[in-house]
Amino acid sequence: MIIIYHCYGGAHSSVVMAAIHLGHLPMERVPSNSEIMAMPLYEKMEGEEHGSFFYCGRDEFGNDVYVLGRRALNIVVEPVLKYLAAKFNNEIIVVNAVTYVNLTMKIGGFLSRKLKLIFLGRPLVLWGTRKAYNKFTAEIKKIKGEFQC
Amino acid sequence: MLILLCRSTMVLKEIAGLLTKNPQEIKKNVLYNLGEQDEIEILAISTFDDKLLKSIIDNFLELLGTKNVKSVDLNPYLKTIELLYWWLNLGGFRKKKMETLMKIILTELNDLKDNLKENITKK
Numbered sequence: 001m002i003i004i005y006h007c008y009g010g011a012h013s014s015v016v017m018a019a020i021h022l023g024h025l026p027m028e029r030v031p032s033n034s035e036i037m038a039m040p041l042y043e044k045m046e047g048e049e050h051g052s053f054f055y056c057g058r059d060e061f062g063n064d065v066y067v068l069g070r071r072a073l074n075i076v077v078e079p080v081l082k083y084l085a086a087k088f089n090n091e092i093i094v095v096n097a098v099t100y101v102n103l104t105m106k107i108g109g110f111l112s113r114k115l116k117l118i119f120l121g122r123p124l125v126l127w128g129t130r131k132a133y134n135k136f137t138a139e140i141k142k143i144k145g146e147f148q149c
Numbered sequence: 150m151l152i153l154l155c156r157s158t159m160v161l162k163e164i165a166g167l168l169t170k171n172p173q174e175i176k177k178n179v180l181y182n183l184g185e186q187d188e189i190e191i192l193a194i195s196t197f198d199d200k201l202l203k204s205i206i207d208n209f210l211e212l213l214g215t216k217n218v219k220s221v222d223l224n225p226y227l228k229t230i231e232l233l234y235w236w237l238n239l240g241g242f243r244k245k246k247m248e249t250l251m252k253i254i255l256t257e258l259n260d261l262k263d264n265l266k267e268n269i270t271k272k
Contacts, residue, residue, distance in 0.1 A: 051204035
């Protein structure tokens with residue numbers, strides 16, 4: 001099965017969710033800023049890379065996990081990917097990571113990625129990530145729970 | 150499979166009317182199944198950022214390892230101002246533009262058919 005975590009820029013929420021899913025970030029506690037920053041894709045994706053699927057690894061159930069930056073195509077991406085996957089006999093889970101993002105992450109991400117004000121945006125987005133972390137883990141527990149049944 | 154991308158549902162619906170009698174709306178105002186032409190399924194997607202969506206679809210199809218699927222972005226052939234002309238149908242604009250668009254679609258369909266034939270003969 002393919003699991004795709006997608007968000008606006010593919011640089012923050014989707015990367016964190018994919019990392020939690022794969023066990024690169026802890027499930028039971030909120031990681032430190034340095035642990036989050038150590039993720040290879042965190043705060044890295046540039047505008048020209050939007051639309052590309054970044055392979056993050058394979059989970060314990062044999063699912064391939066990907067991250068996608070899809071800008072504002074949130075309404076379109078899910079039905080299209082699901083339809084195409086079903087058409088070609090592939091199982092897929094598409095998760096919109098933005099659902100769990102808070103305002104701080106949004107502002108921080110915009111400042112850091114769009115305006116390139118990294119000194120201002122990065123601390124904000126990290127703070128926001130840590131604040132929203134429990135929401136990310138709760139969703140991943142739910143997703144993984146489906147495989148354990 | 151041929152995937153048509155266009156920012157205007159108005160135009161897509163018109164294309165659907167020419168290609169098939171019974172287009173199916175899979176997701177309201179987003180995804181339509183226009184049926185089959187010579188055993189090639191035609192999908193139509195309406196979205197504003199087609200360039201990005203085209204690259205998402207192409208990358209995803211590559212990820213799935215599927216061949217014989219083509220996505221066609223119709224927006225370069227249909228400027229924003231032309232949507233107004235289309236709506237008003239100034240000087241029979243709609244018919245003329247439709248001919249251009251259908252030519253593009255049929256060329257892509259023929260390409261796909263040729264590819265399919267090639268693949269079958271290779272097997």
